[in-house]
Amino acid sequence: MTMGGNRNNESILSIENLSKTYGGDKKAVSNLSLNVRSGEIHAFIGRNGAGKTTTLRAVVGLMDFDEGEITIDGHSIRNEPVQCKKVLAYIPDNPDLYDYISGIQYLDFVCDIYGVSETDRRERIDRLSSVFGLQDDLGNLIGSYSHGMKQKLAIIGALSHDPKLLILDEPFVGLDPESTHSLKMMMREMCDSGCAVFFSTHVLDVAERLCDTVSVIKSGRLVASGGMDEVRGDSTLEDAFLELMADGQ
Amino acid sequence: MGNDIAALMKIQLCEELRLGAVFHRQSSNRDALTYFASVALVAALFGFLQYMFMDTLAQMGLADQIPLIAAFISVTASLGFSFFRGTHAFVFDDYDFVMSMPVSSTHVALSRFLSVYLVSATIGLYLSLIGALAMSGHYSMGSVFAFVAATLLGSLIPASIGATLGTIVSRAGSTSSHKGATSIVALVAIVAVLAVLMNWISGEVGGSDMIASLGDVVPASCPPAAWIAGWAAWDIQCIILLIVASLASATAVVLVASRCLMSLNSRNASTARKASAAEARASGRLFSLYRRDVRRYVSSRIYITNTAVGMLLLVVLSYMIAFTDDGLDSSELGQLMPLLTTSMPLFVSFFVALSCTTSVSLSMEGDTRWILGSSPLRPWDIFLSKILVNITIVIPLELVSIAMLATGLGISGVDLVLLVVVPTSYALFTPALGMVMNIRYPRYYWSSEYYAVKGGSVSMLGSMGIGLASVIVPLVVSGMSPVPDLTMGVTATIILILAAVLYLHLRGTRLYFY
Structure with a gap:
């Protein structure tokens, strides 16, 4: 994969004192701060309803937030959303796609929005569709795809424009083992080349083996953040997580 | 046999009329009130307009045309509603689920046709009651009741036609990625053919005075309306024609649909096609959007x-x-x-x-x-x-x-x-x-x-x-x-x-x- 841009160990994503409240009284995220550096795979873990998806949506610019600041590659998501979104790719959990167009039409659409040249997009689509086993299905309507195929197509679309920051919400749910392995390899390759990956997951053993850094969120607040060894200490990530969830319950 | 047909009909009507959402959402009382109030308002408006039209005919000395015109309005309205209901009568998204149950395709086809007929008959009955109200000052009660009963039976004909046309349009659209446009083009083509036919019939039969020639134009362009009006006048020939046409059309539609259900709901394999990365083409951002x-x-x-x-x-x-x-x-x-x-x-x-x-x-x-x-x-x-x-x-x-x-x-x-x-x-x-x-x-x-x-x-x-x-x-x-x-x-x-x-x-x- 061709890489470019600023790929040193600087912070590519900086979240400072992020707060978001729904409906006037339900505080989904409270005073959350964390950094993701270039070259890092950063796991974001927490219970259901802890505030992970809210945080990710705020980072990507899908949702406004009440307090704090989010900067991506030095640009504010609030004031310069287009500059921020140019360098990131986002895949939600259960990614719904456009059922009324074919796979290749979707990829063309994504590449057009991100300004990917024809030569680059053909090379990347060819390679990525082979890796994820979708090369024979690109001509079919997305409406005929299974859930796993849609997920793979969303991943191909996200990687086709060579993002600096990949933001994923539960990326491994619904993927077959081969595609899960391919995605993990791809994430590692990207980060070795200077990109960053920030993803939420409930699969703690994958996070433990794959990630460099981890942040744990509980009831909208960050309860732990740092290197993997630092957060888990002498125990496993699962034990450390359960202990954090139990504290002050 | 009756149980599974009734059960299938119940599910279809709950889905079609959104009754499940109306009665089982959290705000169900308010939603139900809004839903039924909206339906009642629209029905009252159309009923009022129809009654005023019938009354105008009577004041113009055309009281003998009232049953014919009322029947025409009823049949036409039933046809329109049946068509829209018919677009997912025999081509439906939950085909796999329904056919996985221990029900025969004949029962499924019959239940789905009866759902269309129920819509057709409800519309037809309501409009015929308005027509009956207009007739009551000029006809005997026997004729009025006969008119309403004939409309109920005659609603099988627009239900049959509507279900058939709706299925054709729906099937034409389902094999295309532009299913919306394909369906609309098919619909416009059908309406255009009907409009040309009506124009030709009114030209051949009617002449220049549209109101005076209604008695000739309507029977020529809408025979079921003429049969319904004839039933109200106790015309034996009309009674027999209405019974035969209603039952024959409904039976034919159900029998054909039950045989064709699988092919109607099978995905057309030819829509699948190979494409490669070499087909990727760059376009401008706004054009792509x-x-x-x-x-x-x-x-x-x-x-x-x-x-x-x-x-x-x-x-x-x-x-x-x-x-x-x-x-x-x-x-x-x-x-x-x-x-x-x-x-x-x-x-x-x-x-x-x-x-x-x-x-x-x-x-x-x-x-x-x-x-x-x-x-x-x-x-x-x-x-x-x-x-x-x-x-x-x-x-x-x-x-x-x-x-x-x-x-x-x-x-x-x-x-x-x-x-x-x-x-x-x-x-x-x-x-x-x-x-x-x-x-x-x-x-x-x-x-x-x-x-x-x-x-x-x-x-x-x-x-x-x-x-x-x-x-x-x-x-x-x-x-x-x-x-x-x-x-x-x-x-x-x-x-x-x-x-x-x-x-x-x-x-x-x-x-x-x-």
């Missing part, structure tokens, strides 16, 4: 029918006004010409104001809105693309209608300029208004496009209401104005200024999808 929005539009039948039918109606009416010489003779036309040419720009603008695709365009993004929201697009790019789709649909059809009206009515000079400028100003204003309304009142959470379009009624009705008010007010003012041309010019100017304000507002709008 616009092309995606066009594809979205033509993929959805309900999106098209709720937003473009106004323009299709304008084209048809423009043709009829300009080129058909039924009704008005040249002396009457000469007297009406100043009024016609003065009001024509707003007549066209009325249909333009009805045709707003943007009022639900954001809602239609639904669960896929994360794609646009996370892409490096300015909100203005997203809005502009959707507005361009609206303009693409409206302006060509508007210009075709204007050309027909100008040619047929001999409109030229200043009147022609106004005929172009005024509707075009609305064509620019309406999508901007719809976009503003949908930003303010989006509806992203839906499981069916029906909810996105119909459920987005605040946005759609709001923009439609404001749009129509913006046409009706100038229409009234120009009617009273000594210089109607000046009023039209001022109207166009005001509308263009309002459009400019809305576009400026849109340029500065932030857009968050959650």
Whole structure:
């Protein structure tokens, strides 16, 4: 994969004192701060309803937030959303796609929005569709795809424009083992080349083996953040997580 | 046998009439009240209009035509509703689920046909009761009851025709990625054929006096209506024809549908095709967005029918006004010409104001809105693309209608300029208004496009209401104005200024999808 841009160990994503409240009284995220550096795979873990998806949506610019600041590659998501979104790719959990167009039409659409040249997009689509086993299905309507195929197509679309920051919400749910392995390899390759990956997951053993850094969120607040060894200490990530969830319950 | 047919019908009607959502949502009491109040209001309005029409016929000395006309209205309305219900009578999304149950295809076909018949019979019964009310002053109670009973039986015929045509249209659309547009084209083709047929029949049978020749035109163009009216007059031949035709058509439809259910609901394998990365083509950002929005539009039948039918109606009416010489003779036309040419720009603008695709365009993004929201697009790019789709649909059809009206009515000079400028100003204003309304009142959470379009009624009705008010007010003012041309010019100017304000507002709008 061709890489470019600023790929040193600087912070590519900086979240400072992020707060978001729904409906006037339900505080989904409270005073959350964390950094993701270039070259890092950063796991974001927490219970259901802890505030992970809210945080990710705020980072990507899908949702406004009440307090704090989010900067991506030095640009504010609030004031310069287009500059921020140019360098990131986002895949939600259960990614719904456009059922009324074919796979290749979707990829063309994504590449057009991100300004990917024809030569680059053909090379990347060819390679990525082979890796994820979708090369024979690109001509079919997305409406005929299974859930796993849609997920793979969303991943191909996200990687086709060579993002600096990949933001994923539960990326491994619904993927077959081969595609899960391919995605993990791809994430590692990207980060070795200077990109960053920030993803939420409930699969703690994958996070433990794959990630460099981890942040744990509980009831909208960050309860732990740092290197993997630092957060888990002498125990496993699962034990450390359960202990954090139990504290002050 | 009866149990599974009844159970299947119950599920279908709950789904079709949205009764499940009405009665089982948290706000069910309020929703049920709103739902039934809306239905009652529409029914009362149509019933009142029909009764007034029947009463007018009686005052004109045409009381003997009342059963025939009432039957015609009933059959035609039943046909229309049956057609829309029929589009998912025998081609349906939950085919796999239904057929996995221990039910025969005959029972499934019968239950689905009966669901269509229930809609047809309900509409037919309601309208026949209005007709019966109008008849009661001029006919015996025996004839009135016979009329109502005949309508109930005769509703099998429009149900059969509606289910058949609906299935053809639905199947034609289901094999295409442009299923919405394909279905609409098939529908327009069917309506065009029927219109030509009706025009030919009325020309052959009717003659120039439309009202006086109703007694000849209706039986020729709608035999079931004649049979129903004949039953009310105890005509044995009509009674036998109605019984035979009703039962035969229903039986034929159910038998054929039960044999064809599998093939109707099987995916057409030829729609699958190979494509490779070599087919990838670069396009400009705005064009790519616009092309995606066009594809979205033509993929959805309900999106098209709720937003473009106004323009299709304008084209048809423009043709009829300009080129058909039924009704008005040249002396009457000469007297009406100043009024016609003065009001024509707003007549066209009325249909333009009805045709707003943007009022639900954001809602239609639904669960896929994360794609646009996370892409490096300015909100203005997203809005502009959707507005361009609206303009693409409206302006060509508007210009075709204007050309027909100008040619047929001999409109030229200043009147022609106004005929172009005024509707075009609305064509620019309406999508901007719809976009503003949908930003303010989006509806992203839906499981069916029906909810996105119909459920987005605040946005759609709001923009439609404001749009129509913006046409009706100038229409009234120009009617009273000594210089109607000046009023039209001022109207166009005001509308263009309002459009400019809305576009400026849109340029500065932030857009968050959650």
